[in-house]
Amino acid sequence: MEGVERRRKRAEERPEDLDSELLGREVEVVLQSGGVLRGRVAAATRYWLKLELGGRCVYVNKSFTVFVRPA
Numbered sequence: 001m002e003g004v005e006r007r008r009k010r011a012e013e014r015p016e017d018l019d020s021e022l023l024g025r026e027v028e029v030v031l032q033s034g035g036v037l038r039g040r041v042a043a044a045t046r047y048w049l050k051l052e053l054g055g056r057c058v059y060v061n062k063s064f065t066v067f068v069r070p071a
Contacts, residue, residue, distance in 0.1 A: 019044035026071040027051075032064050038071055 022041045029037045029049065037058065039051035049060045049068075 017023045017044075017046070018047075022049075022068060027068050028071050029060055029068050031060075032066055 019041075022046060023043065026038070026040050029039075029051065031037070037051055037053065037060065039053040039058070041049060041058065042052045043050040047062055049062060049065070051058045051060060
């Protein structure tokens with residue numbers, strides 16, 4: 001029973017994701033295809049990033065991203 005409690009405690013301590021660090025920041029999103037998108041992160045969900053690129057919004061599925069770095 002202790003193992004289950006330890007795993008549960010560790011799961012509670014870990015953040016589910018780091019999207020909150022990116023909200024409102026200018027970033028570069030590198031895609032699997034090699035493309036790069038530069039814009040501001042307007043919103044983030046479990047599977048999607050909403051980027052504002054020069055007055056228009058683009059939705060990027062996270063499964064197609066290689067990495068995200070601050071611009």
